[in-house]
Amino acid sequence: MDELIEKGAQAKKASVFLARMSSDEKRSALEEIARLLEAKSDRVITANTRDLENAQKNGISGPLIDRLTLNPERISAMSEGIRQIARLDDPVGEVLYMKKRPNGLQIGQVRVPIGVIGIIYEARPNVTADASGLCLMAGNAVLLRGGKEAINSNIAITGIIQDALSARGIPAGAVQLVENTGRESAMAMMKLNKYLDLLIPRGGAGLIKTVVENSRVPVVETGVGNCHAYIDQTADLVMAEKIVINAKTQRPGVCNAIETLLVHRSLAGGFLPVICETLKKHNVEIRGDNYVTSLVPYAVNATDDDWYEEYLDLRIALKIVENTADAIDHINSYGSGHSETIVTESYANAQRFVSEVNSAAVYVNASTRFTDGFEFGFGAEIGISTQKLHARGPMGLRDLTSTKYIIYGNGQVR
């Protein structure tokens, strides 16, 4: 893949330039990108119209069309997002510590950009702008490989970004789009460890699995969310209902929505039929274990697959558990390590849940829907990591940096 080798080399070169930029210079470049995106929004909308026409020709419909569509409001929102990133603290250059060793060496650890970041994503053209803004602010070059459905929009957006970079004297290698959208370009990117320091797949479970299995470039896995709510024996049941309905129905298609509800056996007679009624009113299909289906006539039988599933839809798996330990076991066995919540008034059960559930974000008495860079106060996010290395949970600017040891001596030898 000549395109990737060439763009990888350009990105690596640009990354040296970016690492040297001051925070003010980076902010000024982001402001210019935001301004040009709005000023040239016609160009983006024209390109987007072609993508939408192609999508229609190819019989694509529904949510994908919505994700693909850009209009002046959405372009303004993209620009506003980049302006917000420009206002965040620059993590680069932060000294994490500096200490003097007994031999007089002064050893410090400082935050530096990662270098070149590759992002493989699907049909959302707004990712092109968001990811570029985040990577640039953290001093990284970025190589973007979006889905074929959005190729014209992505070419227009990255073209405008490169115009803005050029106006600020920044090499175009800082933000590049891979124009080959075939499977071969994604595979080639996964082998580009000579140039890429990090690869982030953003998209469905299939994409993420392919990247994890094939990449030689270090990967941060993002996003698959088989999230759980556990309603403990001692729960405030009004709060429990509010949290379950919010976590399941407020936006069912996102990764931090719940997919499985675990209910303590003592609540099977009282709370269970009530919450099922409310779920039904919200058009949520219920797949329950045998005990649930014996109590709730409109619940269908769950198979073992259901406990693993990320529905991303108005459907919920429902299981009766014996106690907190049983709920924790279920979550740690079937979950994807994203976000889980316990609703309880018991101090002991809350603390046990928080300490033993093996997930990126563990809640007590709140909706899992808060797992998000904005809600956590990071200002923006590049994704939600469900792996344990480097970053776990919502990834903000800091998670797009590495560190370096710097050591000042005056002739020390061993």
Added chain:
Amino acid sequence: MDELIEKGAQAKKASVFLARMSSDEKRSALEEIARLLEAKSDRVITANTRDLENAQKNGISGPLIDRLTLNPERISAMSEGIRQIARLDDPVGEVLYMKKRPNGLQIGQVRVPIGVIGIIYEARPNVTADASGLCLMAGNAVLLRGGKEAINSNIAITGIIQDALSARGIPAGAVQLVENTGRESAMAMMKLNKYLDLLIPRGGAGLIKTVVENSRVPVVETGVGNCHAYIDQTADLVMAEKIVINAKTQRPGVCNAIETLLVHRSLAGGFLPVICETLKKHNVEIRGDNYVTSLVPYAVNATDDDWYEEYLDLRIALKIVENTADAIDHINSYGSGHSETIVTESYANAQRFVSEVNSAAVYVNASTRFTDGFEFGFGAEIGISTQKLHARGPMGLRDLTSTKYIIYGNGQVR
């Protein structure tokens, strides 16, 4: 590989137990391991004698035999190492921050164990004890896959560790040895992402490359060190000589020894012949660029490969550079990102070198030999990371942990 699937599952189970242990319980287990290793050192030495006999039969000799050999003193050193780890601060449970969001959610980030760590290494049986101690203290289960040369020693050591764990009520799955030492067990370990959270290869460049190219488990690359010293125009030449000789000859077989010396052109007439004479006296073979070989009769011509090479031997590549920028370019093009040093009296050149060299540890006026967990004050290390994700530079206990967000609410929904 049934052995790996079975041991992987045991390790995952044990990791839940380990994550719950208090610091005192972990310390007590490490003390017991250290005590039993000494008390049963005969068992280890008998097993080691068999490994040494096999090595002799197979015509293995020299440094490998030395690395493989255990004796009562070395076993005591292993125990002492484990006692030192037991005295380190436990990183698990540290609250990195906790803050209240405007909606009342209290969001905290705490340090937790990674889970299950796999280590693939070569013929050093002491790694078996060191790595077990470090992983356990950070609350992780460990799956060890050492080289076939040390298999009997490793079986004896892990057997004793498991006896000690059992005496403290800890499941044997916490520390396990892969007894199949064929290539297939290493390959199977790289695909064991169902059970392993992290894989650390410790060994030569070939092993590390194989793991990076084939692993589905997140990897931390360790150890390849093509390190550089750059002697600037303004250097204190007495200091420069002392640092070069120390970094090259004090222990040439380790990763933080220098392999390439870069000398400013203005020093070609004076310093260059002097340092070459001293290197020659230390039996260091010199491979120089054309200018060097024209000035130093006993220097042989370097090829392009020499600039990439990690000799791990009494050999040095030597190049004349025009200035600090040229030195930085050379290091960033040919280096492995481990440790580099500049010898200079110029503030500007020191700062430029420190900020632009893209390596884990960048020194001013000191030997690169200090890149090491003990020298940095971490007490112990599991390896030196030369990648940019998760950990960079010497990896201590903290780098064997992940984090988790915990969120306390009182009914918040979105």
